[in-house]
Amino acid sequence: MHEDFDSCLRAVQAKDRRFDGWFFTAVRTTGIYCRPSCPAVTPKPQNLSFHPSAAAAQAAGYRACKRCRPDASPGSPEWDVRADSVARAMRLIADGVVDREGVPGLAARLGYSARQVERQLVAELGAGPLALARAQRAQTARLLVETTTLPMTEVALAAGFASLRSFNETVQTVFAMSPTQLRERSRRRAAPAGPGELALRLPFRAPLNPDNLFGHLAATAVPGVEEWRDGAYRRTLALPHGWGLVSLRPQPEHVECRLRLQDLRDLSAAISRCRRLLDLDADPVAVDEALAEDPALEPHVRKAPGRRVPRTVDVHELAVRAVLGQQVSTAAARTHAGRIAAALGTPVDDPDGGLTRLWPTVEQLAALAPEDLAMPASRRRAVLALVRALADGDVQLGPGADWGRARAELLALPGIGPWTVEVVAMRGLGDPDAFLPGDLGVRIAATALGLPDAAGPLDTYSQRWRPWRAYAVQYLWATGTHAVNTMPGSTPTKESA
Incomplete structure (x- = not known):
């Protein structure tokens, strides 16, 4: 859908929540990407671009909007409807296969070479399996930062990052805030949880x-x-x-x-x-x-x-x-x-x-x-x-x-x-x-x-x-x-x- 500029623009202008997760809106003048329903998106059409995944928007250099939190959108319904190799790959990535088995493990489960899987995902989603998994790790990291009091080193390990440095860099790049700033910001709206x-x-x-x-x-x-x-x-x-x-x-x-x-x-x-x-x-x-x-x-x-x-x-x-x-x-x-x-x-x-x-x-x-x-x-x-x-x-x-x-x-x-x-x-x-x-x-x-x-x-x-x-x-x-x-x-x- 992201390739149909006029349809995407109409969804953004209507703030239509039905399209959250179908595509992501990037704003060139601010360097952020948002959900289609984001109330903060009011720029001129010529300043907008549309991306098929959060990973694609991140790869293009955009950071996640702090207001609409596009990384927490519902997933695209396409991956549940379709039975082709891209849909199967997306379901496996969501289940953490890339983090546990790497791209070769993902490819083996699909019956393709790693190069074929990379090519298919980039062609349709604008990002390869590693980038898609990285976007998912960033979302997991944000949840752990905001909902626990774990030390950041433990958060980085639990979210699947190889090092604390990689964790810090990814969080800063995706959310334009450090992990510590994310945690401080979330304290005002954190849901109560038991021990x-x-x-x-x-x-x-x-x-x-x-x-x-x-x-x-x-x-x-x-x-x-x-x-x-x-x-x-x-x-x-x-x-x-x-x-x-x-x-x-x-x-x-x-x-x-x-x-x-x-x-x-x-x-x-x-x-x-x-x-x-x-x-x-x-x-x-x-x-x-x-x-x-x-x-x-x-x-x-x-x-x-x-x-x-x-x-x-x-x-x-x-x-x-x-x-x-x-x-x-x-x-x-x-x-x-x-x-x-x-x-x-x-x-x-x-x-x-x-x-x-x-x-x-x-x-x-x-x-x-x-x-x-x-x-x-x-x-x-x-x-x-x-x-x-x-x-x-x-x-x-x-x-x-x-x-x-x-x-x-x-x-x-x-x-x-x-x-x-x-x-x-x-x-x-x-x-x-x-x-x-x-x-x-x-x-x-x-x-x-x-x-x-x-x-x-x-x-x-x-x-x-x-x-x-x-x-x-x-x-x-x-x-x-x-x-x-x-x-x-x-x-x-x-x-x-």
């Missing part, structure tokens, strides 16, 4: 309807791994350097995020996974406008706009839980998953609630025996086959996965059919066009709306909802009264046309 806790705000594009999002996570919560407590969804996190605990509470203009991390180097990865869990980088206006073109969905979209797709922090976990949930109730699926977590999950210490375990890794799950699973033999075989395939690398899932290849690999496993594959694609891989024509709840909703209720005809009908069929599923499910549609503490309602 050992980081208090953050996760931005999103409005509107956000929390009902099905938090309702689904609460209703399917695995005991010991997840819980709903005091108006917040809480869960454990298995992160690259240790474990973490997160509390997520919806607010009108942001999601309140409170983190406890065993290792602060995991801050960036934890934030990225929480944003993916809640689908916070989505563009709800574009989604809802497209779905509302169908008269059958239009009343439901207009009544409760901004539904997100409840995703996951760990696609391996989601895949195993999807198989456990085949043809059983939500309560039964929770029970099965809770037993596995209690038996195999790594213990954690939660000072605030009832979180006791991490979800087991695939290596830990490999210790499962058939007699450990109190379920039909066919589903036991499916669970064990999936675990083996994940452990052996025969099924490749994760933020950089190829969606088509992952579907094919899952379908090749015994006991895994289209419903399970599409659940994994929708909630685990983040494919916005994943669809469940055979799902009972979807078919019941389709019947009530006068749509085809058989899987084949409904799949054909759903083509008009592309590429947002995963969101159409949320609106279809929301016509019922299942607990997944209602955030705990709110009044259950059944939508009517």
Whole structure:
């Protein structure tokens, strides 16, 4: 979008928050870059330039605006919608792969040479993987400077910088302030946090309807791994350097995020996974406008706009839980998953609630025996086959996965059919066009709306909802009264046309 000067200019002149994260506005006369919605940007058009990423603006010599804090914008929704190599690279960079494995590690995961990855990212984003990772490190550093009292040497290490000098230079270049000045400036607006806790705000594009999002996570919560407590969804996190605990509470203009991390180097990865869990980088206006073109969905979209797709922090976990949930109730699926977590999950210490375990890794799950699973033999075989395939690398899932290849690999496993594959694609891989024509709840909703209720005809009908069929599923499910549609503490309602 940044190449369409007139469209970008109109968004800036309108201070349109919907475009925050889509592109960045640089002002030649001041040397700063901003969000499109920044109230401080009023210069002449000839003094503006537009950039596809914060890293590109920084590479062009601009510093971040102190007023609108463009580095804290929601991420571009493009990286969740697209399945090409650039989008896969951006998801991997957000998860910290470049910091942990370098550009060669990123390239290996994508199946390209490092030179090819560099060329593709520069061509589209104006910056290579190292620059993009550096911009992310700067954002992590700012969060640690502003929300903790850690010495700056520890902040530099936790944010991924190789030296204190590099940390100081980057912060000064990007924010036009020293780390000490950043900390002093933030004290006036810092959110209160408990001992050992980081208090953050996760931005999103409005509107956000929390009902099905938090309702689904609460209703399917695995005991010991997840819980709903005091108006917040809480869960454990298995992160690259240790474990973490997160509390997520919806607010009108942001999601309140409170983190406890065993290792602060995991801050960036934890934030990225929480944003993916809640689908916070989505563009709800574009989604809802497209779905509302169908008269059958239009009343439901207009009544409760901004539904997100409840995703996951760990696609391996989601895949195993999807198989456990085949043809059983939500309560039964929770029970099965809770037993596995209690038996195999790594213990954690939660000072605030009832979180006791991490979800087991695939290596830990490999210790499962058939007699450990109190379920039909066919589903036991499916669970064990999936675990083996994940452990052996025969099924490749994760933020950089190829969606088509992952579907094919899952379908090749015994006991895994289209419903399970599409659940994994929708909630685990983040494919916005994943669809469940055979799902009972979807078919019941389709019947009530006068749509085809058989899987084949409904799949054909759903083509008009592309590429947002995963969101159409949320609106279809929301016509019922299942607990997944209602955030705990709110009044259950059944939508009517």
